[in-house]
Amino acid sequence: MTTETPLARRLASPSEASTIKPILRKPTPLLGVKRRASDDDDVDSSFQLQSSPTKKRKTVVINENLNMVREISSKSLDEAKKEVRRALEGHARGADGDYDNLKELFAPPRPKSYDDDEESDEDEDEDRAEDLLAYVVALTSLAPLLGKKCSGLVKNVLKCNWLERDDKFARAYIELMAALALVQGSYLALVLGMMVDKFYPVRGQSAAVKGFPPVDAETRKERLHMGLRYMLEKFPDGGKIINDLIERKFPFEDESKTVHLEYIDHLLRLKKDRPELERNIMLTIMKRLVVLDLGMTLDLENDDDATTQAVLKQLNDPHGENGEDESDAESELSDDEDEEEAKRIRNLKSKVQTLDAILDLLFSIYTPVFENPDSPEAIETFHDLLSDFSEAILPSPNSRHTQYLLFKFALKSHQLTSLFTGALFSIASHPSTTLPLKQAAVAYLASFTARGAQVTSEQVQTITKTFLNYMDHYRAVHSGCRGPDVRKYGLYYAYFQGLLYIFCFRWRDLIDRDLVPASLDWDDAASFIGRDLPWMPWLKTRLQANIASKLNPLKCCSPVIVDEFARLSHHLRLIYIYPQIEKNKSIQLSQFFTSSYATGGALRDSGFESDPDKRQLEACFPFDPFQLPVAQRWLDLPNTYMQWKPFAILDREDDEDDDGETGEETETEENGSVQEDTATDDENNFE
Structure with missing residues (x-):
């Protein structure tokens, strides 16, 4: 009995289609003809390839070291090699008939048309499933012939649905991939790219190939990663390629x-x-x-x-x-x-x-x-x-x-x-850190210190002292400052704004508890209002020195944070800054900027607004409230996160002042008066 190309199989009877057929047009001995195994055959009887219960068994031998398929009975594999060699050598000479048939064998199944004979197609698919393993093993042994001129065949081989077949096919296919990468270095990236592409879920197609039972998703993943492990063990340079692929894809x-x-x-x-x-x-x-x-x-x-x-x-x-x-x-x-x-x-x-x-x-x-x-x-x-x-x-x-x-x-x-x-x-x-990253780091420090409920009082005071040390040093270095300039002194303002933010959340931790009267209730913020409190050493005087300096940080920091700090520090008798806030209203930041920045040049890079009188730091702190509904379960927010708790008593007093005062301040910074004014924003804006 002779056979033709895979296309001719559509015309074969069921009995004729039950044996593996060669791909060449020229009649050749049948691939897979039953034969007696010789003593030289390395046979592992635990692996048998069967197309159906009525068909003859083909012995599949496994190399135990690699755990890969190595051959399908010596005679059958020899015939398959002859067919594949003839196709590849013919392609090299320009005779592509057998080569095209070999490509078709690995091409994805074509969509069935209305006129297709369903029974013949099923027979062809079953034969195709059985034949393909033989040709995979044959191609592996002839991989040195698969040069750049065979890229079309290689591309079709890479499209093969190898995860949806069985373990024996997957192992044989993986070894073919390794052989391709070994003989042609450029194929390694193609093989690894094919594998990474399979990280995406299967869409619009069944995870099954005719002739094989359906394969569940977990089995496909195990086979895929078996292949990746083998490729990366065999080719150490593949790690660099994989790193690029997983990011790019x-x-x-x-x-x-x-x-x-x-x-x-x-x-x-x-x-x-x-x-x-x-x-x-x-x-x-x-x-x-x-x-x-x-x-x-x-x-x-x-x-x-x-x-x-x-x-x-x-x-x-x-x-x-x-x-x-x-x-x-x-x-x-x-x-x-x-x-x-x-x-x-x-x-x-x-x-x-x-x-x-x-x-x-x-x-x-x-x-x-x-x-x-x-x-x-x-x-x-x-x-x-x-x-x-x-x-x-x-x-x-x-x-x-x-x-x-x-x-x-x-x-x-x-x-x-x-x-x-x-x-x-x-x-x-760090000297080599860019200014935006330095400012971001300071914002993270302030936000973490303010919001982290488990940050201890000692740590809060240490961080606050470090902020003050930096600001004092910066003022000394820039003693010739003409006036406030966010572009030139941005990091200084980031530290100052961060310190104000920390105070608004953690002012209790800036008080020396050993000197606090027993009458104060730490859980009742109202009990602190209007009291002279034992603040950490030098906090008040160092804040006053910075606020009164030519750097004028109150002008350059976010008005929302400045106003909230002004209100709290005033009621807690730390420092009274409303006169400076009022004075700053008459100061235009643009008068201290160089010409290019005064006209808005390069402001996109600094992240500040283009309006000359709005070139201030944004009130951007990284640990603002977490809003994702599922992941928040891990944060234990009531115990780990400091929520913003506005002073209800201060809100009422501010409202009363709004009704009865003109907003004109008469008290001085030194007398610690608790007289209210109107220079506050709504707490929701601060949050």
């Missing part, structure tokens, strides 16, 4: 939560198999998490309040918890909401859910490590987090949630808190 921010989590799951499996890739993998995840965070924050800022409220309503809807990928079930919109608005809400909701899910996953990974926060493993992991923070989070000042990984774990012990604050001080003071 990471899902875009508009991809669904399902796609992101599937991709990250593969990265975590890869990290477990190849520990040397761990740092790059976790940094890649952190970088892309920040991108999601920034995108979500920007969208929330750009959308109106109605859109934001619609998103929050859907996120809090328990019936829509798992519907983020179903466009017809993502939202219930009122009749007057148009299609564009509905799409914007769905997209924003999807981004929030994706960010929330990834951050929740990272919390679940890191939390067990910090059960013993001072263990060597925890310390080493925290150093890794600090490294990722410095490279991915700190340069992104508008990130809102990713940094809470540091917040949570830095509060686990005194040692970790010191590591975090020490790293921030180091960044802020």
Whole structure:
């Protein structure tokens, strides 16, 4: 019996299609003809390849060292090699008939047309499934012939559905991939790229190949990572390629939560198999998490309040918890909401859910490590987090949630808190650090100190003293200052504003408790109002010196923070700054700027507003309230996070002053009067 090309199999009867057929047009001995195994055959009877119960068995031999398929009975493999060699050598001479047939054998199954005979197609698919393993093994032994001229065949081989077959095929296929990379260096990147592409979930197609039972998702993942392990063990340089691939192929921010989590799951499996890739993998995840965070924050800022409220309503809807990928079930919109608005809400909701899910996953990974926060493993992991923070989070000042990984774990012990604050001080003071990063580090220091409920009073005072030391030194160095200039003295203003922010949240911790009268109730802020308090040494005099200097920090810091500090420090009899605030209203910052900045030049780079009288620091502190509904479960916020608690008694007194006073201040800075004025903003703005 003779056979023709795979296309001719459509015409073969079921009995004729039950044996493996060669791909060449010229009649050749049948691949897989039953024969008696010789004594030289290395046979492992535990692996048998069967196409159906009625067909003859083909012996599959496994190389125990590599755990890969090595041959399919010596005679059958010899015939397959002859066919493949003839096709490749013919292609080299320009005769592509057999070569094209070989390419077709590996090409994805073509869509069936209406006229196709279903029974014949099923027979062909079954034969194709059985034949392909033989040719994979044959191609492996002839890989040196697969040069650049065979790129078309290689591309088809890379498209093969190898994860959806069986373990024997997967092992044989992996060894073919290794052989390709060995003989042609450029193929290594193609092979690894093909594998990384499979980190994405299967879309629009069944995870099954005719002739094989369906394969579940977990089995496909195990086979894929078996291949990655083997390739990276065999080719050490593959680690560099993988590092580039996983970053380049990471899902875009508009991809669904399902796609992101599937991709990250593969990265975590890869990290477990190849520990040397761990740092790059976790940094890649952190970088892309920040991108999601920034995108979500920007969208929330750009959308109106109605859109934001619609998103929050859907996120809090328990019936829509798992519907983020179903466009017809993502939202219930009122009749007057148009299609564009509905799409914007769905997209924003999807981004929030994706960010929330990834951050929740990272919390679940890191939390067990910090059960013993001072263990060597925890310390080493925290150093890794600090490294990722410095490279991915700190340069992104508008990130809102990713940094809470540091917040949570830095509060686990005194040692970790010191590591975090020490790293921030180091960044802020290092000569090679850029000004924006220094200012960001100071903002993180202030925000962490203010918001971290587990930051001790001693640590709060130490950080406050360090801020004051820097400001005093800066004033001494810049004694020739003409006046306030955010561009020239931006880091100084960042420290001063950070100190005001710390005071607003942690003023109790700046009081010497050993000298406090027993009549004061630490849980009742009102009991401190109007009392002369024993503040930490030199706090008052050093603040006064900075405020009265030509640097004039009250003019350059955020008015919201300045006003809240003014109100609190006045009622707590620390310092009275309203006269300076009033005086600053007549000062124009532009008169102290150089000409290029006075006309708005280069302001985009500094992040300040273009209006000459609004060139002030933004009230941007990284640990503002956490808003993701799922991941917040890890933060234990009531015990770890300092919420802003406005003084109700001060609000009432301020309202009374608004009704009865003209706003003209008559008291001096030194007399400590508790007379109220109107220079405050609403507490919600401060929050």
